[in-house]
Amino acid sequence: MNNRIYTEEEVAQLIKRAVELEAERSISKEGSRTGLNLTDLEQIASEAGIDPELIKRAANELDSISSRTTYNAEANIKHSEIVFEEWITIKPDPAIFEDLITELNHRYGTSDKEITWWDKLWDDYNGKAKSRKTATSCEWEYTDEWGYFTTRALFQLKNDTLRVRISKRQLWDMKWEDNVHYLYILLPVFVVSAVIGGVLTGSFFDNPWLGISGGAFITAVSYPILYFFSKRSLQKHTREVKETASELLDLITRFVADSKNSTDNRKESFNQKSKLIDIEYISDDKASDNESNPLRNKLRES
Template identity: 40%
Template sequence: MSNRIFSEEEVQKLIKRAAELEAERSVTGRGRENGLTIDEIKNVVSEAGLDPELIEQAASEMDNTSSDVKEKVRVNRDEIATEIWLDRQPDRETMDLLVTELNHIYGTTDELNWWDNLWGTHEGKAKVKRTTNTTEWNYKTEAGLYSTRVLMQQRGERFRIRVSKRQIFGLEWDNPVSQLYMILPIAVLFGVLGGAISHSILGMGWLGVTTGIILSLFSYPILRYFVKRSVEKNKTEVANTVRQLSELVLQSTPVEKRKSPTAEKSKSASKIEIPDDEDSTEDPPGKLRNSLRE
């Protein structure tokens, strides 16, 4: 088997299986919960000929794109939002892929016609605004009831993805007080129907009106139930959006060890050779000038 050549997929499976065997052996010796620490995983990949430092990068990416991303979604009055930061610097091609992915997720397009541009509306479509370091994707549903805004921004060597969702007229997502006002039309409807039925049967309209109003109050728990379901549904949508975009960035952008301009300047400065006093008396000043050029 020493001469056999393994494919990339087989190599991944071999390393994964080796890590599982190492975990089983470690558990047998220590009698603890099945698993490996980050240092133990680094030792395994080091023996496999891989760079151990990449394990910490992979672990960080795993934390950022884990399934509990929904727990990071927050409801702030009229906004449901979450954001994630990645150690990546996507290029223009990757940014275009992110916009295309958003259009695919929400089943829309960012190609606005002259009518949309004339009136400044884009119901059922997405509006994209690009600057040097920022791409903003803004989508409204066809009825205009909801709007989803995705901000993709490069800050230094880190990439920020922020997804937020709002309702029409800036309505709050989960406000028990404001939801009480939603019962008023129900109370009016039940009161009118109850009064009409009571008057036709018993000849007393006030009894039916009172009964209808009381019955409308029982609709409040039902209303609260559906509101909470709607909030959870939209939280899931926001979480899935940021997760899909972050995974696309991680898959499309390779890990590069970039150095900041300050570090490059420091490195260039460290290359400057200043002649010793003895040499300076013998060599012309051009030697220092040539060193500065280098």
């Protein structure tokens, strides 16, 4: 059995099983080893006939995958605002702000470069995005073409954490779950339907109260319909905030992981190119002896 030759597949299975046994022994406290660092793994791979460079590459890929946390954003409704806010322990390069603005502009089909001096003069940014960046923060704001909904995004660096805040508001900061604003719609409906109904029933039946009662009935029926569509609209905008926040968080972690891997690869490439070249040192005494040898030989010949 000791002289058996194992195939590459069997070697992989053996190493995998050995790692499982090591983990089981660590959990059962039979051994003192709690894990292996990259140097240990490279040494084991070298002894097993595996290129240590492949172990390092696999470790980089594993770190990249583990750092890409999938976020399930939850948005809260606070009076007149649907808001998502999260502090994540990550420190990206501030240059990522430009990528985030590009992603938001692409998602909402807009651009801050479409703003003209006329828009600035009248402070009219409907259908266009505004952005403002500092050394440690970035703000983005977009109002739809009708001027009814405004979406804002804030990214703020503080120490080793990044604040991500996505929010959405209605026109005049109306409350999302307030039923009072229904009166602004139902009251005109009641007045118009009651007047028209009263005139028609008064003309044909000599009883205007029938038309007024019909207007009141139409108004009463309109309330649950408006309530239903209002709830659907709230769910739609809440889902939009959640999806935007989740995609941005995933994008941030992906950018940071890719940047880290790129930096590690550059360092590795630099280390490989920075090999020491041994140069034989020749002392001055030896050099002088070598230079004097031809003269000494000539003296001997003479």
